[in-house]
Amino acid sequence: MPKTIALYLAAIVLGSSLVWWVANGRDDGQMATEEVRFALRQSADIGFSALRPLTRQDGLDTAQVALGRQLFSDTRLSKDGSIACVSCHRFEQGGADGLPRSFGVGGAEGVINTPSVFNSDLNFVQFWDGRAGSLEEQVAGPLHNPLEMASSWAEVLPRLQADAALRDAFASVYPAGITAETVAHAVASFERSLRTPGAPFDRYLAGDASALSPLAQEGYEKFRDFGCISCHQGVLLGGNMFQKFGVMGDYFASRKLQPADLGRYNVTGREEDKHVFKVPSLRNVALTAPYFHDGSAAVLTEAIGVMGRFQLGRELASEDVGAIAAFLESLTGRLPESVEAP
Template structure:
C-alpha cells in the first residue's frame, strides 16, 4: 500500500495496523468456526471463547459412561492450560480477564464444570442445578421475578446472568462473593436454593464413579467443595457472547469519517469489515438509539461502559426503595451508608434475553426499564447522582430499546445433558 503519495502516511499506517488487528480477529473467528465443523482438526491450546469448542461436551450421546470419560481423560491435550482470546467487541477487555491465573482453564476442567453446572444432584432433593436459575434457554437467567429453589421456594432477588463472567470480579447483585469460584458454591448451601450442605454435596459426588475419575485426574486433592467451585467457574468463564451488530458498527466507524482516497488505500481492510457490518446490520432506530445511549443528555454509558458494557460498580436507582422494608443491597455487605439500595450494574450485552429486569425482577420489559430512567428513578436519600429525569420522546424510548437489542450476539452452543451415570 503506497500511502506516501497522499502525504498521510502516519494516519493511514496507524489505521491500517489497528484495522488489520480487527480483520485478523474476524478471520480468527471464521477459522475457528470452520475448525468446529472439522471433527478431525487437531486441538491446540489456543481457543477463541464464544464458540462451542469448550462447551459442546464429550462427543457422544446419552449419559456419560466410564469408558468415555476414561478415554477423554487419557488425552494429554485435554489437560493443557488454554490460552484464550475473546471475540470481537469483548476482545477490547482482554487485559481485564479475571481468575485465569488463579484457576487456569483446561478442556477437562471446563467439561467437568459443564457437567456440574447442569447436574441437579448437587441439590438436597435432586431437583435444582445451577442452570435452574441460569439457563441457556432463558438468557442464562430465568424468566421468573425471583429465583426458585427446592420445594418451589422463592428467593427475594431476580436471577443474575452467568455469561461474560470472565470480565467480572465480585459476584451477586450485592457483590458479596469475592470471586466466581465463591459464587459457584454459594447456592449449594443456601436453604432456599439448593438447600444442601457442602459436605453432603461432596459425598454425593464421591459416590458417582464418573466424577471420581475426573476430579482425581484434574485436581491433586480430588473432590472438595473448593474444586467444585473451580470447575463450575472455569465453565462459566467460557460462556461469552459473540459479536453483535453494535460491535461490527463500531469497527466500521473510523472508516465512515474517511474520504474516498483513504478508503481506496485501505480497501483490503475496509471491505471485509463493511461486509460484516452489512451482514449484521443495525436498524435506523438502533443507530439513533446508539447516539442517545452515548449522548450527554441520556448518558447510559456513565454506568454501562467498557467492553462488557458495565462499570462493575453499584448504584442506587431507586428500584424497590419505596417499599416498607427495602432491600438495601450492597449496604448489607459494606455497611457503608452510601451503599444503601445500591446494586451491581448488569451488562447490556444480550440483555433482551434475560427478562424480567432489575435486582427485584420488578420490570418485565426493556421498555419499562427505559421508562424508569426517563422519570429519574424512584426518589430516595441515596439515589445515584447519575440518575436524572431524561424527558425522552416516545421515539427516543423505542430507539434506546432497539439499540440495546443491537448489542446482542450469539451464545455458544452448550451441551446441557451428557452427565456421568
C-alpha cells in the first residue's frame, strides 16, 4: 500500500476514534462540555457520513423554470386532459399525493407509490427502480404510461403548439420552440427548483444545537447508532444508492408478489436485483405517508418499525420509534420559492 494512502487511512481511523473518545469519554477527569460534544458530532457527521445542510439550487434560468411550472399543472399532457403532473405531486403533501398508489387517466390505478418530487434533482437516479438517469428522461415516463397520463409526444406536442401564447413563450426561451426535448427540459428545470432547505435539521447541521428538541436529538443518535444512516446518508438522507428491501428478513414472504415488488430486477433482469430499490430520501418524510414502494405503511411510526425489523434485524422499542420519528419530523423544510411565487 502506498505510504500516502496508509497515512490517510490511519488519520481517518485516529480521527474517528478521537471524536468518539472526546464526545463520550472524559478529559482530565471531566466530561467534555455539551458544546464540545456537539461540535465534534458535527465534524463527524460532515466528515464521515457526508450529512450537510440542504441548499437551494442556484443558477437556474427563471424563464425556463416559469415555463416548467406552467406545464407541471397543464392537463394537456394527459390523453383526456384530466390530470397533470401536480395531480400526483401535490406541493402541500410534500411533493407526493398521500395515496398508496396514484390514479391516472380514466381512474386507472398505478402499480407503485408515488415518490416526492421535492429535491428530486439530487437523486442519483429517478423512479424506485432507477430506470431514468435524469429528470428530463423521467418526464417521458408518466406521460407515456397507460396507467398515468396515457399519452405520447405525438399527441401532446400538437396540443401545446396550437396555443399561440405558449408557442410565443417557448420561442422566447427555446429557439427550437415546443419540442419533446424542450418540454422535458422546462419541466425538469422547474423540478430542479423544488428544493426544500431550512429544516430544523439543516439548522442543526449548520451549528445551531437548539434547532432540534431533546427528543429529536435522541432520535438522531439512535438513527446513527442503530445503523439507519448506513443507507439514509448524504444531503438527502437517501437517494444516492440502491438497497434490497429485506436485508435482515423476507419482507415479501407473506404476500403475493406483484411486478413492482421486483424493483430493479425489472430494469436489469439480474437475479441479485430482485427486491432492490433506490433508497428513498427522508427529506420531508413526515409529509409523505403512506410509505414504501407499496404504500403499505400508513404512518411514520409504522414505517420505522418495519425498517427496524427487515433492514436492521431488530424490534425497536416504542420509545426508540418515537424518538426516531421526532428526528425525522425535523427534516421537513420550507416550500420552494418557485411554488410560493404567484
